[in-house]
Amino acid sequence: MTGTAAEIVFDNVSKRYPGRSSPALDGLSLTIPAGTFCVLVGPSGGGKTTALKLINRLISLDEGDIRIDGTSILDLSPVALRRGIGYVIQQIGLFPHHTVGENIGTVPKLLGWPAARIRERTEELLTIVGLDRADATRYPQELSGGQRQRVGLARALAADPPLLLMDEPFGALDPITRARQQDEIRRLHREVGKTIVFVTHDIDEAIQLGDRIAILGEGGRLAQYDTPDAILADPADPFVAAFIGEDRALRRLALRRLGDVPLLPFAGGGPSVGSALTVRNAVSLLLEGGFDRLTVTGDAGTPIGTITLAHATSLLQS
Amino acid sequence: MSHASPPVIPHFGTASDCVLANRPFCSDWVRAHWQDTLGPALVQHVELTAIAVAIGFILAGGLALFAHRIRRAEQPIGVVATLVYTIPSLALFQILVPFTGITTTTVEIALVGYSLVVLYPNMAAGLNHAPADVVEAARGMGLTERQILLRIELPLAVPAVLSGLRLAVVSTISIATIAAFLMPRGLGYPIFVALRDPAPFKTEIYAAGGLAVALALVCDTALVVASRALVPWTRKGLAA
Structure with a gap:
C-alpha cells in the first residue's frame, strides 16, 4: 500500500x-x-x-x-x-x-x-x-x-x-x-x-x-x-x-559504499574487501595495515576494482 | 416498626438466659429480632449509604470535570472539600437541623457532603492521570478535545475513581451509623438504643456493629472485583 x-x-x-x-x-x-x-x-x-x-x-x-x-x-x-x-x-x-x-x-x-x-x-x-x-x-x-x-x-x-x-x-x-x-x-x-x-x-x-x-x-x-x-x-x-x-x-566517505563509487581498474595486490564496505572503512583498513591498495570484490567474489588512499582523497573532491 | 416507642428495657422480647445474663453475644436474640430490628436497620443503612454515595458521585464527578476544564478552579474546590471534611459529623447534623429539620434530608446532606469530599480529590487526580505524551499523541492524531476526554482521560481515570469510590462507600457506611443520633434509621440506631441503657445490651451492639463492618467488607470486595473487570490493562501491565 x-x-x-x-x-x-x-x-x-x-x-x-x-x-x-x-x-x-x-x-x-x-x-x-x-x-x-x-x-x-x-x-x-x-x-x-x-x-x-x-x-x-x-x-x-x-x-x-x-x-x-x-x-x-x-x-x-x-x-x-x-x-x-x-x-x-x-x-x-x-x-x-x-x-x-x-x-x-x-x-x-x-x-x-x-x-x-x-x-x-x-x-x-x-x-x-x-x-x-x-x-x-x-x-x-x-x-x-x-x-x-x-x-x-x-x-x-x-x-x-x-x-x-x-x-x-x-x-x-x-x-x-x-x-x-x-x-x-x-x-x-x-x-x-x-x-x-x-x-x-x-x-x-x-x-x-x-x-x-x-x-x-x-x-x-x-x-x-x-x-x-x-x-x-x-x-x-x-x-x-x-x-x-x-x-x-x-x-x-562513510556515506558511500565501494560498490557505488568509481574505482581504479583492478590491478591486483592488497587484501580483498567486499563492495558493501563503506569508503570510510576501506580507508581505515588501508591505514591500519599500511597497505598501498585494497582489491574490491563483487557479489560473486570476482574483483571489480582497486582502491588506494589517493583515490579515496580524490573521491572527496567530486 | 418496633422503634416507634422503645420499651423501657429495649428490644429484649422474650428473654433467654443468655439475654438475661447479658452475655457478649446471644444468637437466639439475633434470630428473634432479625425481622423487627436488625433486618430493617440493615436495609435502611444500605439506603442511606447508596443515596449518599450516588449523589456524591454525581456531584463530585461534575466538579472534577469542571475543575479539569477550568484548571484555576481545581485548587479552590480542593480546599473547600478538605474544610468540609474537617467538620465533625455530629456538629454538621446540628448545623443543618435549623434549615432542614430532623429529617432524612438532613442526614443525607451530611452524608453526601462527606462522600463528595472523599470522591472529588480522587476524581480530579484521576482525570489528570493520562500522561502528557499520551494526550499529545492523541491530539496529534486528530482526536477532538471531547474525544480525548471520553476515550483517553476518562478511561484512564477509572482506577483512581474506583479507589475513591471504595473509600467513599466504606467511610459513608461508617459515618451513617451516627445518623441515629438524629433519626431512628440505620444500623446505628440499635447501637444507640442499647447504649442508652445503664447496662448496655452487648448482643445488640455487637450484632449491629458487626453488620456494619460486614456490609463495608462486602461492598469493598464487590468494588475490587468490579475494578478488575473494568481495567484489564493494569493487571497485565504489572507483569511486564
Whole structure:
C-alpha cells in the first residue's frame, strides 16, 4: 500500500513565544519535495521541534504560511489536518488502556473505516514494522521499548498519510535498538515513499537518515539546507562546520559504499574487501595495515576494482 | 416498626438466659429480632449509604470535570472539600437541623457532603492521570478535545475513581451509623438504643456493629472485583 507523498513548503515562518527575547523560528523558508526524508537538526533552542509541530498545528502558526501540496494548513480544521498526517513522538504516547491493535486502528476508526478493513490494515502494518500479528491483542505495557516504538510507527502509518512527522522518535532507545530502527525507517521510507520530516539533535542520525538536512541554529535561524554530502563537503558557515565536526571528510566517505563509487581498474595486490564496505572503512583498513591498495570484490567474489588512499582523497573532491 | 416507642428495657422480647445474663453475644436474640430490628436497620443503612454515595458521585464527578476544564478552579474546590471534611459529623447534623429539620434530608446532606469530599480529590487526580505524551499523541492524531476526554482521560481515570469510590462507600457506611443520633434509621440506631441503657445490651451492639463492618467488607470486595473487570490493562501491565 503505497500512498502518495506530499510537498511541504515553509514560507517565511516565524514563531515567538511570549516572554522570550529571541524567536523560536526566524523567517524560515524551506521547500521539502514530495517523498523526501528531511531531517531537521540542531542544538536545543534551534526551533526544530517548533517547526515540526507548526506543521500539524500543535503549535499555532502566527507569522508566515505552511503549505502542504499547495494548500495552506490554515485552510483546514486542525483535527482534519492532523488525521491526514502521521505523528510519532519520542515518548510514543501509546494509549495504555488500548491493545496494540486498537492503538494502530485509532485514526482509521476516527475516519470511519469499516471494522474488517481496520483489522486487515492493522495486520498488514504489524508485518510492515516487523511485529507479530498475535501482538495485536497485547497491551503496550507488555512490550519492550523498541516494540512500542514500532507500534507507534504503525499507528502513524495506519491511514496511509502522505506525510509523516517524527519528533526524536529514537531518542530514548538503547544504541543497538536505535541503529536497527534507523535502518528500518530508511527501508520503510524507500518502500512507502512518503514525505518524512524527522527531528533530531544528533547529527550522526541526521546524516545517516536524511535525503536532505536542515540545520537550525540559535534563534531559529536556518543555517544550511542541503543533502548530507553537500553539507559535509561545503559547510555554509563556522556554526555548521563546528556542528558537523572536524571529521566531516570521514563522515562523507562513510556515506558511500565501494560498490557505488568509481574505482581504479583492478590491478591486483592488497587484501580483498567486499563492495558493501563503506569508503570510510576501506580507508581505515588501508591505514591500519599500511597497505598501498585494497582489491574490491563483487557479489560473486570476482574483483571489480582497486582502491588506494589517493583515490579515496580524490573521491572527496567530486 | 418496633422503634416507634422503645420499651423501657429495649428490644429484649422474650428473654433467654443468655439475654438475661447479658452475655457478649446471644444468637437466639439475633434470630428473634432479625425481622423487627436488625433486618430493617440493615436495609435502611444500605439506603442511606447508596443515596449518599450516588449523589456524591454525581456531584463530585461534575466538579472534577469542571475543575479539569477550568484548571484555576481545581485548587479552590480542593480546599473547600478538605474544610468540609474537617467538620465533625455530629456538629454538621446540628448545623443543618435549623434549615432542614430532623429529617432524612438532613442526614443525607451530611452524608453526601462527606462522600463528595472523599470522591472529588480522587476524581480530579484521576482525570489528570493520562500522561502528557499520551494526550499529545492523541491530539496529534486528530482526536477532538471531547474525544480525548471520553476515550483517553476518562478511561484512564477509572482506577483512581474506583479507589475513591471504595473509600467513599466504606467511610459513608461508617459515618451513617451516627445518623441515629438524629433519626431512628440505620444500623446505628440499635447501637444507640442499647447504649442508652445503664447496662448496655452487648448482643445488640455487637450484632449491629458487626453488620456494619460486614456490609463495608462486602461492598469493598464487590468494588475490587468490579475494578478488575473494568481495567484489564493494569493487571497485565504489572507483569511486564
